[in-house]
Amino acid sequence: MIPSLRMITETNVVKTWHVTKAFDGVSIRDFLSSVGEFxxxxxxxxxxxxxxxVNGLKREIWxxxxxxxxxxxxxxxxxRGAIVPHKGLLSIIYEDEDVLILDKPSGIxxxxxxxxxxxxxxNHLLYEYDKRGYPCTVHIVTRLDRDTSGLxxxxxxxxxxxxxxxxxxxxKRRYQAVVHGSFMEREGLIDKPIGREEGSIIRRTVSSAGKPSKTMFQLDRCGTDYSFLKVRLLTGRTHQIRVHMSYLGYPLVGDTLYGGKEVEGTKGQALHCDQLHFRHPWTKKRMTFVSDPPKEWNIFA
Known part of the structure; x- marks a missing residue:
């Protein structure tokens, strides 16, 4: 039973189901809890x-x-909370009534x-919502660091x-990363717990007291000064890829917080979410999106 969703006015989001025989006699509350997963x-x-x-007539939940x-x-x-709408560019590569896919630049x-x-x-999303008269706040499902780009x-x-x-x-997300040095392993799994570094509110570190953290990596190509990796997260800790790469001795290019060095012509750490896979919450259809890394990365080739 697939629900349909649409905007019927500028101020309302509406969700509609048709009741099958299996739910005859069930209360609205139990129906929404079971079928709608409310x-x-x-x-x-x-x-x-x-x-x-129900059939155009107002009803109560019981x-x-x-x-x-x-x-x-x-x-x-x-x-809405304290975030103030602010005009700015958004690179929207896909949008329907339920989800929105952004290609985020580095530096924001x-x-x-x-x-x-x-x-x-x-801020930019709220501005766009206000411009459309959309009555919702911002709901981030997959977050990226300020200087990480991508989907x-x-x-x-x-x-x-x-x-x-x-x-x-x-x-599921996949990242491309550029690290310092000539990476020695073709592929592998980093299974090291990550926690907050003592005395810092920003830095994270590999620590036995940290939370379980797993990162899969695959070597794409290797040079003398830089190596290109494809990385997948099996857990979602703050700064996970950055911390794990630094722990192995191959910090991300530009990641000065974890031992990387800045490279002229680029900004921020060389980390880009290039693939995003998920199941659409309504249609249950599997969706896949891809994004090329920043053009500045050509400097590493």
Whole structure:
């Protein structure tokens, strides 16, 4: 049973299902919990501030459904935090009613730093949403560091975000990285726990007290000064690739926080998310997106 989602006005996101015989007599609450995978929190928000219609008539969440009924949920406008909308360029490579795929450049954070009023991807998204009259806040599914470029998955509303993060193990990413030195191994798995470095709120380090962290790597090509790797994350720790590469003795080019050196003509660490795979939360269709690394990387060839 695949739900359909559409915008019916500038201020409402609407979700519609058709009830099958298997759910005859089931309450709206139990139907949404089972078929829609609604969390208790989302059910509460819909009950208090949203609207429920069955065959065009307003209903309450405890009322039963019958075979053939059309159940429509009108989600309430979402609350926003302190992030202020700010005009800026967004490289949107795909968008539908549920998800949005960005190709993020290096040098911009995903959300504003706590100690800064500078702009970010989140600021730009809110500006775009306001321009469209879209009543939702920003829901980041896959985050990238400020100086990491590449593909990002954004959920366009809270319900989509809930389903995607609930099945986050089905969201797969691959990165391309350029590291210092002549990499010796063809492929392998780095299985070293990562934790916060003592005395720092930013740096992470390999530590027995850290959380389990696994990074798969494959050597793409190797030179005297630089090596190109393809990397996949099996866990999602902060700075994971950067920390693991530094631990092996091959820090990312430009990653001065973890031992890398800046190279004239490039900016930030040489790390780019070039592949993104996930299952669409509504259609369940497998989706794949690709992105070429920055052109500045040609300097390493």
């Amino acid at each position: 969390s208790r929190q989302l059910l509460k928000k819909v009950r208090l501030n949203g609207k429920l219609f 009322q039963p459904l019958s075979t053939g009924d059309e159940l429509k949920v009108i989600f309430p406008a979402e609350e 954070p995903v959300v504003p730093p706590l100690d800064s009023t500078g702009t970010s991807i989140a 990002m998955l954004i959920a366009k509303h809270a319900y989509s975000h809930m389903l995607l993060t609930k099945n986050l193990d089905q969201v």
